[in-house]
Amino acid sequence: MTVHTSTRLSDGRELIYFDSSPETAQRRQSAPADTRGLPARPGNGTARYDALTGEWIAVAAHRQSRTHLPPADQCPLCPSSPSRASEIPAEDYEVVVFENRFPSFGPDLGQLPADPAWGTTAPAYGRCEVVAFDSAHEGSFGSLSPARARTVVDAWAQRTAALSAMDGIRQVFCFENRGADIGVTLLHPHGQIYAYPFIPPRSAVMAQQAAAFYEASDRRQTLVGAALDAERTSGDRMILEGKHFSAFVPFAARWPLEVHLVPHRQVADLAELRDDERDDLTAVYLDLLARVDGLYSTPTPYIAAWQQAPLDARFRPASRLHLQLTSPRRAEDKLKFLAGSEAAMGAFINDTIPEQVAANLRAAVPAAPGKVLS
Known part of the structure; x- marks a missing residue:
């Protein structure tokens, strides 16, 4: 039985622990808080309408500064330690989902214009989440134990239901990129979830x-x-x-x-x-x-x-x-x-x-x- 426990990071982003037993989940009530004192989250990027194709294009220039292939001792998805705070305050975890610090969509929710035309712009509404599959720094979904992989499946399902209920969301997409040749920027085993304000092409x-x-x-x-x-x-x-x-x-x-x-x-x-x-x-x-x-x-x-x-x-x-x-x-x-x-x-x-x-x-x-x- 997978149990999820929600908390907040110091900049207000939601973080959710997914644990395979109620006993482990109970200990999350006393898990450390995020004490990093992060600056306030930036606002949404922009969605631009391409009248030539009828598609929405997200412009997210703030993602240029996102973390890129850090060494293991600086990995933002590894558990926090007394000497280094990461995105995950706990000293250990099973599966964690949290709002991306550098989202392509969000953090605000809302409806895109119903009848866009050439030159139409709007906030890039939606939500982007990171799914940390395991506390170990190396690996991918395929290297998980069956029990841990099963917890990830439950996390995907829970987040799909939760994101689908949010205002303006029209498509929920769970995915994993594996390998530098695909463009992965973090080596820690993880995936992502995008909640789009439109149906992708x-x-x-x-x-x-x-x-x-x-x-x-x-x-x-x-x-x-x-x-x-x-x-x-x-x-x-x-x-x-x-x-x-x-x-x-x-x-x-x-x-x-x-x-x-x-x-x-x-x-x-x-x-x-x-x-x-x-x-x-x-x-x-x-x-x-x-x-x-x-x-x-x-x-x-x-x-x-x-x-x-x-x-x-x-x-x-x-x-x-x-x-x-x-x-x-x-x-x-x-x-x-x-x-x-x-x-x-x-x-x-x-x-x-x-x-x-x-x-x-x-x-x-x-x-x-x-x-x-x-």
């Missing part, structure tokens, strides 16, 4: 496709559910199957390494998962990440992106939660860069064959909790 495209498919099926089937069924029937790109989650390389993968992790039951977001589904998610996800790192002799950089349903009511029945894990690594010593076609036109050209990538992942490590497909 890629999510909007997927939501529209999902809604059209759902209506065409007389609201009997979701698009992601149909893709899962097709992949399980074919088997060519399947990697592993658990009781409630399955992982496969998508038929039209964009990236050299791309995997989708999909629940067998229709759920809109992480908050809707039952306890047994969260247990299976933890096991299958750790299995999958072990296979990703088993492909090469060095850890593979990746972005693990939880695609959750937008909060607009018209999209939620049609949109199924799923993870999209992508990596630009196309060989042991080669990365794919988004060049002309991808960056300028959004037209992806993949350097690998999805069926071969799936076969490589199936063979990468021995069977773990999931059912490995031969």
